[in-house]
Amino acid sequence: MASTSPGYSITVRVQAPPTMGATADLAAAVLAAGGALTALDVVESKPDGIVVDVTCNASDADHADQISDAIAQLPGVTVRKVSDRTFLLHLGGKIEIQSKVPLKHRDDLSRAYTPGVARVCLAIAKNPADARRLTIKRNTVAVVTDGTAVLGLGDIGPAAAMPVMEGKAALFKHFGGVDAWPVVLDTKDVDQIVEIVRCIAPGYGGINLEDISAPRCFEIERRLKELLDIPVFHDDQHGTAIVVLAALTNALRVVGRKPADVKVVVSGVGAAGHAIIRLLAAQGYGDIIGCDRHGAVDPAKPGMDEFRRWIADNTNPRGVRGTLAQTLVGADVFIGVSAPNLLTGDDIARMNKGAIVFALANPDPEVDPFAAAQHAAIVATGRSDYPNQINNVLAFPGFFRGMLDAGTHEINEQTMIAAATAIADCVSADELNANYIVPSVFDADVAPAVADAVRKAALSS
Numbered sequence: 001m002a003s004t005s006p007g008y009s010i011t012v013r014v015q016a017p018p019t020m021g022a023t024a025d026l027a028a029a030v031l032a033a034g035g036a037l038t039a040l041d042v043v044e045s046k047p048d049g050i051v052v053d054v055t056c057n058a059s060d061a062d063h064a065d066q067i068s069d070a071i072a073q074l075p076g077v078t079v080r081k082v083s084d085r086t087f088l089l090h091l092g093g094k095i096e097i098q099s100k101v102p103l104k105h106r107d108d109l110s111r112a113y114t115p116g117v118a119r120v121c122l123a124i125a126k127n128p129a130d131a132r133r134l135t136i137k138r139n140t141v142a143v144v145t146d147g148t149a150v151l152g153l154g155d156i157g158p159a160a161a162m163p164v165m166e167g168k169a170a171l172f173k174h175f176g177g178v179d180a181w182p183v184v185l186d187t188k189d190v191d192q193i194v195e196i197v198r199c200i201a202p203g204y205g206g207i208n209l210e211d212i213s214a215p216r217c218f219e220i221e222r223r224l225k226e227l228l229d230i231p232v233f234h235d236d237q238h239g240t241a242i243v244v245l246a247a248l249t250n251a252l253r254v255v256g257r258k259p260a261d262v263k264v265v266v267s268g269v270g271a272a273g274h275a276i277i278r279l280l281a282a283q284g285y286g287d288i289i290g291c292d293r294h295g296a297v298d299p300a301k302p303g304m305d306e307f308r309r310w311i312a313d314n315t316n317p318r319g320v321r322g323t324l325a326q327t328l329v330g331a332d333v334f335i336g337v338s339a340p341n342l343l344t345g346d347d348i349a350r351m352n353k354g355a356i357v358f359a360l361a362n363p364d365p366e367v368d369p370f371a372a373a374q375h376a377a378i379v380a381t382g383r384s385d386y387p388n389q390i391n392n393v394l395a396f397p398g399f400f401r402g403m404l405d406a407g408t409h410e411i412n413e414q415t416m417i418a419a420a421t422a423i424a425d426c427v428s429a430d431e432l433n434a435n436y437i438v439p440s441v442f443d444a445d446v447a448p449a450v451a452d453a454v455r456k457a458a459l460s461s
Contacts (some may be wrong), residue, residue: 002035002387003059003454004034004035004057004058004059005057005058005059005385006055006057006058006085007086008058008059008060008061008063008064008086009038009055009056009057009058009084009085009086010055010056010058010067010068010069010082010083010084010085011021011039011053011054011055011082011085012049012053012054012055012056012067012071012079012081012082012083012111013043013052013053013054013079013080013081013082013083013209014051014052014054014071014072014077014078014079014080015049015051015078015080016049016050016051016052016074016076017049017050017076017077017272018045018046018047018048018049019076022050022051022052022076022077023052024042024044025074025077026029026040026052026054026071026074026077026123029046029070029071029073029074030054030056030067030070030071032070033066033067033069034058034059034063034066034263035056035057035058035063036056036057036234037052037054037055037056038055038056038057038175038230039053039054039055040052040053040054040055040135040183041053041055044204044255049078053186054071055085055261057416059164061295064082064084065136065200066137068082070288072247078353082117084277086375090163090166091410091442092145093162093166094163094166094167094169095166095169095170095173095181098186101165101364104388111382116261119309120134131202132205132407135203136203136205137181137203137204137205138139138404139177139178139179139201139205139207139404140178140179140180140181140182140203140204140205141178141179141180141181141204141205141206141208141400141404142173142180142181142197142200142201142203142204142205142206142207142208143165143168143169143180143181143182143183143208143210144183144184144185144193144207144208144209144210144212145158145161145164145182145183145185145209145210145211145212145369146158146161146164146184146185146187146188146193146211146212147159147160147161147184147211148188148211148212148213148216148295149211149212149213149217149236149271150164150211151164151211151236151256151362152361152362152363154307155213156327157183157186158185158186159184161184161211162182162184164211165183165184165209165210166182166184168180168208168210168235168396169181169182170340171206171393171396171397172396172397172400174397175393175397175398175441175446175447176396176397176398176400176401176447176451177397177401178397178400178401180208183197183200188216189214190219190220190223191219193212194220194223194224194227197220197224197226197228198224198228199271201228201230204229204230205230205231205404206230206232206233206400206403207224207228207230207231207232207233207405207446208233208234208235208396208400208453209221209224209232209234209235209236210234210235210236211236212234212236214270214274214307215305215307216269217234217236217237217271218271218307219272221234221237225411229323229409230265230409231400231403231404231408231409231410231411232409232411233264233394233396233399233400233403233411234271234275235392235395236271236272237271237272237274237275238273238275238279238397238411239392239395239396240274240276240392240415241275241276241278241279241280241352241416242279242392242395242399242416242419242420242423243390243391243392243394243395243420244276244279244280244299244335244358244360245276245279245280245388245416245417245420246394246395246419246420246421246422246424246438247358247380247388247390247422247424247437247438248280248333248356249360249421249424250424250427250432250437251333251356251380251437252356252376253432254377254378254432254433254434254437255354255356255377255378256452257332257354259280259283259284259285259286260284260285260286262285262287262332262349263287263289263331263332263352264280264285264287264288264289264290264311264331264332264333264334264335265288265289265324265327265328265331265333265334266288266289266290266291266336266337267291267294267324267334267335267336267337267338267342267366268291268336268337268339268407269290269292269297269307269308269311270337272337273290273311273335273337273338274307274308274310276289276335276337277311277315278310278413279413279416279417279420281314281315282413282417283417283420286317287317287318288315288316289315289316289320289327290311290312290315290316291324291327291329291378292308293338293339294323295313295321295322295323295324295326295327296316296320296321296322296327297311297312298312298321299312299316300311313449324342324343325343325347325350328347328348328350328351329350329351330350330351330352330357331351331352331355332351332352332354332356333355333356333357333358333362334348334351334356334357334358334359334366334367335358335359336359336360336365336366336367337360337361338361338366339361339366340361340364340365340366341364341366341368342366342367343359343366343367344367344368344371345367345368345371345372345374347367347374348367348371348372348374348375348376349374349375351375351376353377354377355375355376355377355378356377357372357376357378357379357380357383358379358380358381359372359380359381360380360381360382360390361382362382362383363383365383366382366407367408369381369386378434378437380437380438387436388435388436388437388438389438389441390438391441393441394423394438394439394441394446394450395419395420395423395450397447397450398419398448398449398450398451398454399415399419399450399451399454401416401447401448401450401451401454402415402419402450402451402452402453402454402455402457402458403454403455403458405451405455406454406455406458406459408458408459412461414457414460414461415454415457415458417457418453418454418456418457419453419454419457421453422446422449422450422452422453422454423438423439423450424438424445425449426439426443426445426446426449427439
């Protein structure tokens with residue numbers, strides 16, 4: 001059975017007999033069904049019975065049903081209710097707006113609202129740049145999506161994408177102190193998306209594009225960068241590329257290699273893969289092969305969009321042809337941002353000694369991490385239940401914090417490399433090893449370090 005996860009945590013409220021060992025029987029039933037018991041609380045006790053909340057982690061929704069069924073089959077036990085703790089967490093949404101100023105009496109109201117607010121409005125009308133100083137524009141990011149490329153879920157639409165965008169906003173605030181808000185758009189039309197974002201931009205200090213399908217995402221980002229005087233950042237591209245570069249920097253430190261010495265294979269040439277390849281190339285990785293579902297990108301293939309054409313024209317200097325598995329023969333680094341279960345442990349065995357494997361497809365990676373670890377020196381995934389989680393939360397909160405603090409809007413390779421270097425350097429030399437190449441997402445030093453590095457790079461460039 002697959003590993004249990006807090007993402008499938010349930011609380012089963014049961015009525016049980018008041019006998020010695022009743023709670024032990026409940027715990028045993030959970031364990032026998034393969035669940036991970038995390039809490040067992042007696043919430044009510046009477047002479048004729050007890051009410052117990054049994055909380056545990058399952059591996060998926062079906063497994064959760066199996067656990068609750070196993071509990072219900074115990075003699076004298078009645079299941080009253082089964083609560084999915086993940087759904088409970090999302091009830092009513094995960095974020096809220098809070099006032100930063102007191103509104104306790106008339107003086108407060110006169111300054112925060114009428115008549116005093118008119119003076120501030122007129123000051124901004126006279127000097128529009130003051131909006132960055134005197135409004136939430138100074139610290140606010142719009143998390144914009146059309147719900148067409150939600151990680152692991154695909155095109156599920158704007159409403160269904162909202163929980164992801166809310167989560168993103170919560171992470172912005174928690175790790176970077178940035179106030180972010182979901183902006184979900186019920187359109188897939190590039191022109192409409194660009195125009196809507198242009199129209200709302202005066203109220204924000206930055207735009208974070210999220211989960212918009214390729215190649216539309218490239219055009220949307222490019223046009224918004226041309227139109228707006230605030231940072232426009234596509235996290236699926238640039239956030240992923242930053243964290244991958246940080247992880248690879250430390251992975252090479254572990255195995256004692258340099259960027260110019262390694263052969264890199266990237267599976268997936270969409271938004272994330274394109275950005276990863278470009279950033280690695282800017283950092284001195286010269287031998288990179290981009291692969292799509294058919295294998296190495298063929299420069300002779302007609303009808304490529306301009307982004308895939310760039311990959312075809314600027315990578316694969318040895319002219320390697322073949323399937324993904326064939327391109328891995330003799331490679332040093334595999335980076336997967338594509339689809340699950342594309343490779344086996346035998347494929348990884350054909351890579352060079354000391355191979356580095358980043359299998360980042362979620363929730364199921366391109367190759368089983370345990371199978372890969374039999375042959376590779378370092379394995380990383382996008383999951384939290386394996387070592388070396390490559391997670392964009394290491395990048396985007398601090399990155400936007402730095403851009404907002406700099407008061408500039410141009411996001412370039414210099415700022416992204418600065419962010420990646422800061423993340424990598426948050427792992428000290430005495431901490432660095434094959435199972436720890438990136439800092440914990442809860443490391444409080446990461447976001448400030450990234451922010452400082454990005455601010456300095458943005459100002460200098």
